[in-house]
Amino acid sequence: DAMVIQNPRYQVTQFGKPVTLSCSQTLNHNVMYWYQQKSSQAPKLLFHYYDKDFNNEADTPDNFQSRRPNTSFCFLDIRSPGLGDAAMYLCATSRGGIYNEQFFGPGTRLTVL
Amino acid sequence: AQKITQTQPGMFVQEKEAVTLDCTYDTSDPSYGLFWYKQPSSGEMIFLIYQGSYDQQNATEGRYSLNFQKARKSANLVISASQLGDSAMYFCAMREGPSNDYKLSFGAGTTVTVRA
Numbered sequence: 001d002a003m004v005i006q007n008p009r010y011q012v013t014q015f016g017k018p019v020t021l022s023c024s025q026t027l028n029h030n031v032m033y034w035y036q037q038k039s040s041q042a043p044k045l046l047f048h049y050y051d052k053d054f055n056n057e058a059d060t061p062d063n064f065q066s067r068r069p070n071t072s073f074c075f076l077d078i079r080s081p082g083l084g085d086a087a088m089y090l091c092a093t094s095r096g097g098i099y100n101e102q103f104f105g106p107g108t109r110l111t112v113l
Numbered sequence: 114a115q116k117i118t119q120t121q122p123g124m125f126v127q128e129k130e131a132v133t134l135d136c137t138y139d140t141s142d143p144s145y146g147l148f149w150y151k152q153p154s155s156g157e158m159i160f161l162i163y164q165g166s167y168d169q170q171n172a173t174e175g176r177y178s179l180n181f182q183k184a185r186k187s188a189n190l191v192i193s194a195s196q197l198g199d200s201a202m203y204f205c206a207m208r209e210g211p212s213n214d215y216k217l218s219f220g221a222g223t224t225v226t227v228r229a
Contacts, residue, residue, distance in 0.1 A: 031215060042204060042219035043158070050215070088156050096215055099146045099165050099208075104158035 004105035006091050012111045013081050021076040021108045023091030032074040035090040043090055086112045117205050119220035126195045126227050134190040134223045136205035146208045147188040153201040200227045
C-alpha cells in the first residue's frame with residue numbers, strides 16, 4: 001500500500017544533542033510537510049517542500065532544519081533540542097492543488113531529557 | 114484572525130447515537146477546500162472527508178457527512194451511529210488558493226468520547 005512512513009516512532013534525545021527524524025513516502029507526492037504537535041493542540045507547520053523548493057514558516061526556530069534529497073525522502077534536523085522541543089512530529093504529503101488532502105505519517109514522538 | 118474555529122473542546126456521545134462537530138471558517142478566497150481529520154490517541158492523523166468550495170452537494174463518506182453551509186461559512190462534521198472506536202480528537206482544516214502555498218490551517222480540535 002502506498003503510504004507515509006516515519007522513523008523512528010519514538011525518539012529519546014538529550015538536551016542539546018542533535019537529532020534527525022526521517023520521513024519517506026511511496027505516494028510520489030510533490031509536496032512534503034513537517035508539523036510539530038504538542039499535547040492537545042493542533043499541528044503547527046514548521047516548513048514544507050514543493051518539489052525541491054523549501055518554504056520555511058516565519059516563526060519556525062533556526063534550531064529546526066530540513067532536507068529533501070529526493071522525492072521520496074524528507075528529514076527534520078533539530079540541531080540543539082531543548083526541553084520545549086519535546087513533541088509529536090508529523091510528516092505529511094500531498095499533491096499540489098487546493099483540493100488534495102494531506103496524507104500523514106504515524107508521527108515520531110520526541111522526548112528530550 | 115483565526116481561519117478555522119472549533120468551539121467545542123470536548124464532547125461525550127452515547128454509542129450508536131449521532132454527533133455533530135462544529136467548524137466555522139474565515140476566508141476571502143473563493144477557492145478553498147475543507148477537510149476533517151481524526152487523531153486517535155496513537156497520534157496518526159487520519160483523513161476523513163473533504164468538501165470543495167464549489168461543490169454543490171454535501172460530502173459523505175460512510176458514516177461521516179459534512180454539513181456545508183457556504184453562506185454561514187460553516188462545515189460541520191456529522192458522525193452517525195457512533196462507535197467506541199470513534200473516540201478521538203477531530204480537527205477541521207482549510208486549504209486556500211495557491212497564494213497560500215497549499216498549507217492547511219487547522220482548528221483547535223474537538224475531543225470526542227464515545228460511551229458504551
